[in-house]
Amino acid sequence: MTHLDVEQLRAQFPALQQQVNGQTPVFFDGPGGAQVSQQVLDAMTAYLGRYNANLGGAYFSSHKTTELMADARQAGADFYNAGSAEEIIFGANATTLTFSFSRVIARDWQPGDEIIVTALDHYSNVSPWVLAAEEKGVVVHQVQVNEADCTLDYDHLQRLISSKTRLVACTYASNTTGSIVDMRRVIRAVKAGSDALVYIDAVHYAPHQLIDVQALGCDFLVTSAYKYFGPHLGVLFARQAVLEQLRPYKVAPAKDINPNRWETGTQNYEALAGFIAAVDYLASLAGDVRLSRREQLTESYRKIVRHEQMLSAQFLSRLSAYPQVRIFGIKDVAACDARTPTFAFRIHNTEPRAVSEFFGANHVCIWDGNFYAQGLYEQLGLTDGGVIRVGCMHYNTAAETEAFFVLLDQFFALQS
Template identity: 55%
Template sequence: MSFTPNLARAQFSALSQTYNDLPVTFFDGPGGSQVPQSVLEAMQAYLGFFNANLGGHYFSSQQTTQLMLQAREHAAALVNAESKDNIVFGANMTSLTFQLSRAISREWQMGDEVIVTALDHYSNVSSWQQAADDKGAIIHQALVDELDCSLDIEHLLSLINDKTRLIALTLASNTTGSIVDVKRVVDAAHRAGAMVYVDAVHYAPHHLVDVQALGCDFLACSAYKFFGPHVGIAYVAPKWLHALKPYKVEPATDCGPGRFETGTQSFEALSGLVAAVKYLAQWGSSHLSLRERLVESYRDYNQHESGLSERFLLRLSELSGVRLYGRQVADSALRTPTFALTFDNHSSETIARKLGECNICVGNGHFYALGLVRQLKLEQSGGVVRIGFMHYNTLEEVDTLFDELKAILGD
């Protein structure tokens, strides 16, 4: 079956609803995607018939054990992990990152150095700042290139030295959509003996993650950003799976990914995760492996999303008094279809509120990318309007957005 946005849209009940007798348009994908019916049904089926814990000698517990394995297999296929055993689950990316930061930083010493970036969501900044503070390590923050709101790679590379223990950076900005050349940073970090922790939360709905190609030590993402429920996923490279000493309760397993997973997992969310990965892979040829089907499906998503970005940039050029922060290209290799705007004569909150009154759902603020809005001197003025498309959005919806913006701006 070939991908079309309409075939995708038909699987999402939220996209066909009306509110206050008006249709609804979701451009808030970077804050959380909508969920297809298959994900809802999978979660309901698990809770309705198989709700249990692991380790029991009865059918629902055995079903839950199989579900856990299946979820690891599907997540491993999504990020191209070496094994399902390199996949760790948690409440969300932020909680997982704080948790893993405790284990990763155990051996840090006074004077060690850590590099974070001003482009990142602060889940991948504050966790490392606090871990460094606990150990007396020094934090450096790589700057944003203000010309296109991408990461200043040269500045980051200049910060690496033999005291660098870890570099934390994003694959794509959740605010400007800029994609980062993480592989270049990983290579430089490993030459210096440093680890790399990658935030793929914003990248994963738009591009297929490949941890083996990146060579990163850790990578984290969240299923609710790629059409699934609230569950965090972390990849731990094979060399660190048993080398790190996690904080855990004594009776819990000390073998495999379970050594990093505290408490009982949300098995219904893992059921939804499996369904979300299947949804993402559905446009691939049926005879292929799950990973290969994902590769084919994501090619379709990239092509469609590039078209959405192209239409957005074309229509944006018709407006006056608007500034775009980010790469002014539609190429999906350079950006996701996520755009950050400010308006000369209207606050970001005003624009977002007026669009919201029309059921056009966009975000405004800093989106936890504090380093970015501070460097751009936008924090005190209310940050930016963020407009983010997913593959279920259409060119007609982009046109509707700009028709409303023209009315708001009086253009």
């Protein structure tokens, strides 16, 4: 099968089967957090209910936890196509991991050094670096966006790179507008013009497109598993050669070996169990168990991309028929391969919150606000309530999209 069987996969998600006041809810809130499959829930319960223990014990449940940790690292390596499972580091979430590593990476920065962040990013990949730079007397540059389509201004990035650049932090896809960044182009430019490290926030990108850190040649890449059908867990890829050069902040008795020395305190082992199940769920969409997990993921994402591009084309085509709606981001239906199915828009003379409340009352889950993309909203002048955001995932359907527009027509009728 070359396409997703959406009805079959939806049956695996309890949230998609529930009734709220006699209605089946529609989840267009995926960019804020995805729903989870039953196998993720089962994996977390099975571990926590039978094997809850820490590492290093001489008994069965501790042995099970040690195996779980190794399995989770391998799942992360397969998901990212890392060269080694030892390049996978776990933490509470992407933001916490980034704050932690900003402290480590900035240790050797000197006054007059420079770093680059972007206006397209969620500020979880901006504030940690800006605060570290302030402490070290380091200059911060911010790459602008092209306001016509909310894509990254690559020419501006190129002008900012110099021999003084120590780090470039960049999103792989905007959690607000859905704009995908040509990350290979970014990394080529950075590496050609500096010795800077590249830190990628792929939190929004991960549920929509296949990640390949080896093909990218990045130094760091971070995601949060709850954005791709798993539990609340941060998953960081860190290139082994870079890890060996860095010094961790750790408790003295903890083993000084990679990657363990970067994981402070007891890990969330039940979340690791859920993470493995989430990766396996994604792999299962390939429908061919003869393939390796990485090969299955590659095929699964081909199907996901095909389905989501259909949803994007449908949504953009329908939304463009409303003259009172302004879309922020890529609007061209022919360019759906350059965006995720996440859409930001404003309605003329209407507060975004009023729209999300109307849809929420009808059990269609959408968002409003700034989504922590402060640089984007400041550049676009959207500090007065932000935008309305509708975000599709691979479990959303064309019928749900049509239902959205039925409600949108009802909203406009009430305003007239």
